[in-house]
Amino acid sequence: MTLTAVPPREKLVEMYGTMVKIRLFEEKVFELYAQNLVPGTIHLYTGQEAVAVGVCSALRRDDYITSTHRGHGHCIAKGADVKRVMAEILGKRTGYCKGKGGSMHIADFSVGMLGATAVVGAGIPIAAGAGLSIKLRKTDQVVACFFGDGASNQGTFHEGINMAAIWSLPVIFVCENNLYAMGTRQSMVMRVESVAERASAYGIPGVVADGNDVLAVYDATLKAAERARKGEGPTLIECKTYRHRGHSRVDPAKYRPKEEVEAWLARDPIKRFREKLLELNVLTEVEIQQIDREVAAEIEEAVQYAMESPYPAPEEALEDVYA
Amino acid sequence: MRKITYREALREALREEMRRDPAVFLLGEDIGRYWGGAFKVTEGLAEEFGDERVRDTPISESAIIGVAVGAAITGMRPVAEIMFGDLTALAMDQIANQAAKLRYMFGGQAKVPLVIRTPFGGGVNIAAHHSQCLEAWFMHVPGLYVAVPSTPYDAKGLLKTAIRGNNPVIFCEHKLLYPIEGEVPEEEYTVPFGVADIKREGEDVTVVATLYMVHRALRAAEVLAKEKGISVEVVDPRTLTPLDKKAIINSVKKTGRLVVVSEDCKTAGVTAEIAAMVAEEAIDYLDAPIKRVAEPDTPIPFSPPLERRVIPDEKAIIRAVEEVV
């Protein structure tokens, strides 16, 4: 892989810390779920950390992202506070959405996280709209729009990307291709090898990135962001990745061949990045362990905060319908 | 006072709000300089404000609304046009699940100042895909406002309120109303949401009607007054969400009789909601059963005699009024 620029040490360390934060956060959510402390369902981001962190590390704080049902990682990578993300997942009043959204609908507008939508593909035109808003307001922000391989079969994919393309909107469409939409393999529902090929239908660049290599994702995003900020329009980046767990809480993912799972687990993005950082002499084994411990403590704190937070009062269900 | 058409009144509202606030912009299919909107509401606006702010889009209803939602939550005030009301069906997820719910789902973080203008209604023989009145679909979605202007005055004033507000509004226009003329002051004014207008005062029967049916109700009232000596009060809610319950109930208190008229299917429609509301909250004031004048539960047919059969006319309104007095 040839990088445009290897990020500075500080950035690399931060990226590593954020990936670990997402991993430990999700493992914690899984644990709480098993204890019946999480209402509803959950779609864990475990295994895809390099995508959210690679993309968001290449963005500025005032840039926007849109997210999906598998969105905890996007939120954390964009800079949301894990305490309030955890509180939202537990349905607490201190959560980002005061307990009205839950796992599939988290937003933190203060860091440009415009929210997760649980309707597969619905975020694509919304991201294009944020891009149009940027263009009309004449700022140099960009939008990164996360969605899955399954979402790329929605009409909104076609309509939204086409509109962003014809108007040269500053949007980076990030397809997280984890090979499956629930139990549906990509090959069952697409004749093309990669979603990125579809970019040619809109006259925009389509790039395939190793979605388990945070630096590759970072690099592809930097290029796309630069292009977008210059007014040259959107890019479609397809990040090939894999979810380590089932689709949602109840899914044992039996439809995935064992060898496939093992091959992808061997390509664990965090393990790979750790090795890379050691190889580049960015961090020592001891420093890595130190970071892991600090992050674990932060997650513990978030759990405690969320657990101790009150539930919303029932009457709060009637608030926030209209502005 | 000067008279202008409903179409001109809408255009004036758009023009004035675009001059007033650079965050306001328009998007939709063929709304720009080459066509000026299928019903010519936006004619001339691209020439004044440019193609960036009067934006022609591909035929992509879902993305038109989705893009408008994305722009609205990031500081703009989009006014989207959906060429025909029936076609809101293609954008229904973006309208009902996204625009309407983002604020709530995100615990009040999002503001969605979005207006969706669209023409509803039959009477022009374009059949089932271009003639429905679907206001009730949107009344059923918390988070949306539903405006139903019946006159040029209301059209202008309500559109200004819609554009300045911070919530998604389904702004229902009616094809037969575009050419009608009415008094509209030169001076600046707005019409608030949730305030009904008594279009004609009367003593004997309250007729609640919206959009084009207001005009049919007024003509029916004229006939009933002249020929039968029945005094009809015509109440136009002007917005269905929020609904001015008080105005409707006050009128029922006075007349003791209610006929609800709407150009949509009877089942689970506009008339059902208003009748149920009065039955629940004001039944003690009623001296007769509530009558509903609405469409039978069919698609809108093409052939003129067929279409005339299903859309409520003056005669149907007159019959209903006579039945309750």
Ligand SMILES: Cc1ncc(C[n+]2csc(CCOP(=O)(O)OP(=O)(O)O)c2C)c(N)n1
């Ligand atoms: C429009 C829509 N259809 C179906 C569903 C149910 N559903 C939830 S997630 C999902 C699969 C999505 O797959 P993909 O886009 O690849 O994302 P991933 O779950 O792999 O992250 C489905 C079918 C939904 N939420 N929305």
Ligand SMILES: [Mg+2]
């Ligand atoms: Mg997938």
